[in-house]
Amino acid sequence: MLDVASRPVVQPRTQRTRSTRILQLGLASGDLVVIVVATVLAVVGRSRLTIFRATDDVTEVAQSVGVWIVLAWMVVNLAVGTYQRSHLGVGTTEYAKVLAAAGMTAGLIGIISYLTKFNLSRGFFVLLFVVGVPLLLLWRWTARRLVHRLHLRGHLLTKVLIAGSAHHVDEVAAVLDRESWLGYRIVGALLPPTQALGVTPRGVPVLGLSTDTALATLDHEADLVVFTEGAFQSSTDFRRIAWDLEGHHVQMAVVPSLSDISSGRIMMRPIGGLPLVHVEQPQSLGASRGLKRTFDVVGAGVSLLLCSPIMLAVAVAIKLQDGGPVLFRQTRVGRDGELFECLKFRSMVVDAEARLSAVTHLKHDPEHVLFKAQTDPRVTPVGRFIRRFSIDELPQLANVIAGEMSLVGPRPALPAEVRRYSPDVQRRLHVRPGMTGLWQVSGRSDLPWEDTVRLDLYYVDNWSLVQDLSIVIKTIRAVLSSRGAY
Known part of the structure; x- marks a missing residue:
């Protein structure tokens, strides 16, 4: 086990960490702008559209609660985790969380308006989310395309160490190299003691042994450690690695012995501390x-x-x-x-x-x-x-x-x-x-x-x-x- 006390404390805010924070702040700023625009459009639409009954106090009512609605929506976005690093840039989870945050915000506004008997315009309420949700999704999609382009140009990259047997390291490296838009830059590999190699067959440099994963991760300032088959002999070894990396802003990912299976066919069900991965049958029928x-x-x-x-x-x-x-x-x-x-x-x-x-x-x-x-x-x-x-x-x-x-x-x-x-x-x-x-x-x-x-x-x-x-x-x-x- 790594003697953390004998090592200098790694600064928690490296250049890459700051880049991630800037990305998260940029997304949040964009969300704020979109929600403000949606609020303004909802007020204008409620006042101008002939499908709604004319009223004189819509603008005043909206102005009195508009700031609180925008603030509440942003707080719910933060609480739901729409800015979590692991959800940004790939997959549908980011979009699902944006939709979940919008639904929770709508429910929260409805409940508070009912309990306080506040006369909130129903037309304004509907327009706010009919306009706001598509705009938010469009903004997130646009931001994602921008981030992917930055990745392809060598910016906002995630330094990755891959631990495991040489064969499995090469399999993961092939996927990460092929999907370069994801922004993963492979630093090197960590092999078990039984494999004395300088490089893997695919050409990934070997930086040490998988038994010294925590030490190598901190030495090479990796942002992510990917564990494949052969990376550790028991769950206890993995737990010790996780302890050693605690507080060092390093992400960990474990690759199961599965490939080319969509997330829709996979469900994680922990039973007694044992993470069971349930896989649905193929869908060709x-x-x-x-x-x-x-x-x-x-x-x-x-x-x-x-x-x-x-x-x-x-x-x-x-x-x-x-x-x-x-x-x-x-x-x-x-x-x-x-x-x-x-x-x-x-x-x-x-x-x-x-x-x-x-x-x-x-x-x-x-x-x-x-x-x-x-x-x-x-x-x-x-x-x-x-x-x-x-x-x-x-x-x-x-x-x-x-x-x-x-x-x-x-x-x-x-x-x-x-x-x-x-x-x-x-x-x-x-x-x-x-x-x-x-x-x-x-x-x-x-x-x-x-x-x-x-x-x-x-x-x-x-x-x-x-x-x-x-x-x-x-x-x-x-x-x-x-x-x-x-």
Whole structure:
């Protein structure tokens, strides 16, 4: 156990701690501005909107309690934990806490108004939260995007030590490196005494032994210690490490031997001091039932109606270009291995399939199962444009309505590709293929095959309607950015 008394006291407010405090203060300041604006708009709206009955004292009443309402909302935000460091920048917890704070504030105002018989305008009350809550969520989303950009530019980073066996350290390091927008900078690794290495196979420098975790953490001024399998031999060892780090402003995280499982499938239930992690079964069956099908039919029908002018213009352009067919039909593999004709606007020359062997050397990733080339000479000028914005895939809306595809799902694979699938990858076929999916919104053709498979399997196992809606929204941004589209 670390002799804390023999070590100099680490200053609690390092540069990174001050940066975190500045971030929290910035969020709180933004919340304050948004709530004040919402209060003012609620007063103006109550006075000006004709749906409310005219009254002369709304402004005076609002002015008398407005400051207290703003103060109460900010205090509840603080009490609920909307500014906690662990909830900022990633996940839905931050947004959930903002909503919870708004609900508690509304309830608090309602209860106090009732008990004191205060004549608070109901129109003002409703407008305050109808306007304020969306503005707060929009502000938090904007702030999150800004923080992510700062992370990518090397600012507001969290120094991370990873303790555990070399293999598990590399697994965690791969995730943190891939998701660089999270702002984690890996300082090094701490391995068990049985592994005498200078660096891990992935190249993470080894800074010491996992048995000296507390000492190494303070020596290297780490902000976060991530414990993976092999980091400690017993729960007593971990408890002692936690004791040694107490008061030193260091966060601790334990990585269970689980991966690619969404938070919605995980529930922590402590029993007698033993933290049991309950994991729901995979959700691939849910992705094939009525709710998702209804979402597909309604979404595809509306999209087809809205996009019909664009589709007509593209069809005319393709026909005028070379007189060839407008649509390209290709056999793809659907759910449970069923074959279907996948429709696309033709973006290549008429004899593209016959010329495939002549361009295979242009494949951008030889290890990738899919054939994609950034400079494929078979693509026509019109094809280049419609591929850039994924307009070539709009005819697949007909496949969705026919039940052969879904709006969201794994990429529809070619039969030749499926024949090369390993048993694990075959699980992609448990759901209908999609016009868009996690793979498409995470880099499209720029992703290596391993990440493509990982994202598709994650989608199959962790399906939810909320996730589908999120992917559809992200697809719009991915299409407009054109990253990985060729």
